[in-house]
Every structure is written in C-alpha cells, then in structure tokens.
Amino acid sequence: MxxxxxxxxxxxxxxxxxxxxxxxxxxxxxxxxxxxxxxxxxxxxxxxxxxxxxxxxxxxxxxxxxxxxxxxxxxxxxxxxxxxxxxxxxxxxxxxxxxxxxxxxxxxxxxxxxxxxxxxxxxxxxxxxxxxxxxxxxxxxxxxxxxxxxxxxxxxxxxxxxxxxxxxxxxxxxxxxxxxxxxxxxxxAEPTGQTFAEGFEWTELKGAHAVRFLASGLWRETPGGDAPPDGASLVLDHVGPDGSTGRGSLIAVLGAAEATAAAALAAAAEIERTTLAKLANQGFTLSADAERIAEERTAERSLLLHRRKARRNGTSMTILAAQVALSETGGADAHSLPVCLILLSPDEDSSFEAWAINRRAFEIALSTVR
Structure with missing residues (x-):
C-alpha cells in the first residue's frame, strides 16, 4: 500500500x-x-x-x-x-x-x-x-x-x-x-436473526457410516459417480437464476472409517488425489503446486485446506480442496471418518460474483460438516 x-x-x-x-x-x-x-x-x-x-x-x-x-x-x-x-x-x-x-x-x-x-x-x-x-x-x-x-x-x-x-x-x-x-x-430495529440470505439444508453422505453438512437448497444435487468402498459421494452444482449450471460445483466424498485421525486424514488425501486425477481426465488443467491456506487439529476433527489454479475450456478457475478427518471417540466403536470437499469455481477475475457465492457455500459446508 x-x-x-x-x-x-x-x-x-x-x-x-x-x-x-x-x-x-x-x-x-x-x-x-x-x-x-x-x-x-x-x-x-x-x-x-x-x-x-x-x-x-x-x-x-x-x-x-x-x-x-x-x-x-x-x-x-x-x-x-x-x-x-x-x-x-x-x-x-x-x-x-x-x-x-x-x-x-x-x-x-x-x-x-x-x-x-x-x-x-x-x-x-x-x-x-x-x-x-x-x-x-x-x-x-x-x-x-x-x-x-x-x-x-x-x-x-x-x-x-x-x-x-x-x-x-x-x-x-x-x-x-x-x-x-x-x-x-x-x-x-427489527432484526430477523437469520444467518443466510437463502435456504441452507442438511445434506447427507451415507455409506457404512454417515456425515452431513449444510448446503444451499438452490444448488442441484447429483450422484457423485464412483464412491470409495463403504463410502459415498455426491456433486452439488451452482444453478444460476436462469437455471443454467457451469457456474461452479462442490464435490463431497466420504471414505471408509479408519482407526485413527491420522489414518483418516491420509485416506482423505488419497480421495483428493483420486478426484483431482478424474478432473484432469475430464479436461481440467491443474497447476502442479497447491497453496496450503488453512490447517486445524482438534479432538473432533483434523483439517487441511489447499488452493490451486486450474483452467477448463479457456476459463481460469480456482479449486479449493479440504481433507477432513472426523473423529468419534469413546466406546468400542471409536473411529475417524475421512471426508474430502472440493470446490470448482471460476476464479475471482473471471467471474467475481460466481466465485464469491461459491466460496461462501464451500465455507459453510466445511464449517458444518459433522
């Protein structure tokens, strides 16, 4: 400055x-x-x-x-x-x-x-x-x-x-x-107390175990294709006012339960690598380098968040990818669940409005996954 x-x-x-x-x-x-x-x-x-x-x-x-x-x-x-x-x-x-x-x-x-x-x-x-x-x-x-x-x-x-x-x-x-x-x-003088400008609903990923997160009711949900064994996956597409898609997508994948948080986080990293490889096969050009922008480790969850650049059909894009391990402690069934959330979005220079809506939806999903 x-x-x-x-x-x-x-x-x-x-x-x-x-x-x-x-x-x-x-x-x-x-x-x-x-x-x-x-x-x-x-x-x-x-x-x-x-x-x-x-x-x-x-x-x-x-x-x-x-x-x-x-x-x-x-x-x-x-x-x-x-x-x-x-x-x-x-x-x-x-x-x-x-x-x-x-x-x-x-x-x-x-x-x-x-x-x-x-x-x-x-x-x-x-x-x-x-x-x-x-x-x-x-x-x-x-x-x-x-x-x-x-x-x-x-x-x-x-x-x-x-x-x-x-x-x-x-x-x-x-x-x-x-x-x-x-x-x-x-x-x-008369606050509504409402947090969001649009309706957000609990969306569930259910395999042998289940997790859920808040997602906008204005995004279109489709099956996510190949899910890991005992896991689940889905894709949420940002739908524009005219009903069109292509403005951004959120990919959510749940893997099989692991014995420890470290193992679950490693499994989430593998899910991320597999998902990004599929995107490369679908015409996305991904940057080799990823920037780590957040890290969190608590008793309830561990998280790593990366950002990387990408291009598809001439459009500059940003990919946010979160590796999450959700821990259930206590009892004989103590385990940790690997979850991967990936946002595909035009970058802020290509379409600032779409990027801002997409990033906010991703952050809400990531902050509420449980």
Whole structure:
C-alpha cells in the first residue's frame, strides 16, 4: 500500500468525554420500509432525510434508506462537508458482506485505498476506504457492511477532497471518526436473526457410516459417480437464476472409517488425489503446486485446506480442496471418518460474483460438516 494514501481509522481519535458530549443515538424507523429501521450514533446538530420509498428486492436490489448531514453550521463535520448515507441491498444469494462490498465498489468505479474484513455471525463483513469521482472532483468514502438474512446494510460516509480545512484538503479523519462511531453503535430495529440470505439444508453422505453438512437448497444435487468402498459421494452444482449450471460445483466424498485421525486424514488425501486425477481426465488443467491456506487439529476433527489454479475450456478457475478427518471417540466403536470437499469455481477475475457465492457455500459446508 502507498504510504502517502489515507488508511482506515480503526479507533476513535476524540477522548471519551468529548464523544459522549457530542454524539446521540438516533432511531430511524418511521417512514422507512418495514424491516429496514435502525438506530445510529450521530453528532449533535445533524439532520436526516429519508430517501427510501420501498424495500430493496429483485427489481431494485439497492436503495438508499436515509441521508444524514450537518444541519447546523457548527456541527461536527460541517466544515469538512461530511455526510452519511445508509443503504439497504437485497441479496438473492448468500455471500460475504466483504465480497459484496468489493463487487459494489468495482461497479461504482471506486479506487480501493484500504480494506479489512471482520468476522460476524452472518459472514465476513467489509470495511473499506475508497475514492471515487463525483461532480468533477474526488470524493472519499468510508464504507462498512452489516448483514441480516437477505438484507445487507451499507453505511457510506463521504466527503469531497479539497475542502476548506487543512489548507484546501479536508481532514479525512474527521469523516472517518463520524462513520466509525456511527457503525460501532449501529443497530437494526427489527432484526430477523437469520444467518443466510437463502435456504441452507442438511445434506447427507451415507455409506457404512454417515456425515452431513449444510448446503444451499438452490444448488442441484447429483450422484457423485464412483464412491470409495463403504463410502459415498455426491456433486452439488451452482444453478444460476436462469437455471443454467457451469457456474461452479462442490464435490463431497466420504471414505471408509479408519482407526485413527491420522489414518483418516491420509485416506482423505488419497480421495483428493483420486478426484483431482478424474478432473484432469475430464479436461481440467491443474497447476502442479497447491497453496496450503488453512490447517486445524482438534479432538473432533483434523483439517487441511489447499488452493490451486486450474483452467477448463479457456476459463481460469480456482479449486479449493479440504481433507477432513472426523473423529468419534469413546466406546468400542471409536473411529475417524475421512471426508474430502472440493470446490470448482471460476476464479475471482473471471467471474467475481460466481466465485464469491461459491466460496461462501464451500465455507459453510466445511464449517458444518459433522
């Protein structure tokens, strides 16, 4: 990152007594579409303009709910020309808020200056500092996402660069502190509590033993062909809005029970090698090198996750492959089950939306396999 560019402000700069004296929690619900109300912290002297006429949906996937701005000349942020807009977006498919934010910034032509991700119960949320052109000038944005079921809320603080302070350059830290405090105290008035934007269902792999994991009901399940002895396999295909496939696939394979976790993990690695060899015979060109991106070892499971590049029919692809050993301890039937989960997806440069949906589905399957 260029050290001359502004970076994300991660903690308020003002002392706590100043913050407590300056900011108020404001409930914005009346006049907004049902289910989109929220409370937010704003500086004293700020005004609100409600801008939404209907909730977001398939025909209007992104709507501005309200705009906030200094209503008094001496209000915090008035000299810098700061304003804040809260948007609501409809999510037809489950996706990380961070991935949605990156895709939206690209669609707006924004330049990403700094970006971080934060875990939440509904996935990884995005927090970005970006710059975009507006009315012939440069506007700086601090952008954060909050997700609730199939609604994603975008908090968008902005200010024009070249303002009256700081010798012609408005201090971005003023804007960032306002947005940071707004998001730290942002609460939905009527949260649904739903984790996913779409329905996820338990999918079972059943051989001599059985395992299950959560998979999207919008993905199409087909038998997986040759399964290991005493095991099982299936393929889930990412189905597009028009019913087409080819946007990504998740291969799940269960092997026979092993006496130890180490033996089960070795069996899962062999299942992965066999599956990748079959893919090579089906026209996939696989990179020789695989990057290890995660490793986990607990009493309940052991896991190794790799990523490799691939190509098929001229499309650049990413393959995520997880080797998992699920342990059942205690009793005479103590054993470990080898499981292999493999994601085939266009890479993020070829089709960012498909990649983001596929990666999220894979992560949910991997985190819930049991």
């Amino acid at each position: 260029d050290p001359r560019l502004p970076t994300l402000l991660t903690a308020p700069l003002s002392p706590r007594p100043v913050i407590e004296a300056t900011y108020l929690d404001v409930l914005v619900r009346d006049g907004l579409p049902a289910g989109t109300g929220f409370s937010i912290a704003l500086p004293r002297g700020w005004a609100v303009e409600r801008t939404a006429t209907a909730a977001p949906g398939p025909e209007a996937p992104l709507v501005p709910l309200a705009r906030f701005y200094p209503g008094e000349p001496g209000a915090t942020g008035a000299a810098e020309g700061v304003e804040l807009v809260v948007w609501a977006a409809f999510l037809p498919r489950e996706i990380h808020g961070a991935d949605w934010l990156r895709a939206w910034m690209r669609s707006q032509g924004y330049r990403e200056l700094d970006f971080r991700q934060a875990p939440s119960p509904t996935g990884m949320m995005g927090d970005a500092l970006a710059a975009g052109r507006h009315d012939g000038g440069l506007r700086l944005h601090r952008l954060l996402t909050v997700k609730d079921g199939d609604l994603l809320f975008l908090i968008d603080g902005r200010m024009m660069q070249g303002g009256p302070s700081r010798g012609g350059q408005a201090d971005h830290r003023v804007m960032q502190e306002i947005v940071l405090l707004a998001t730290m105290r942002f609460r939905l």
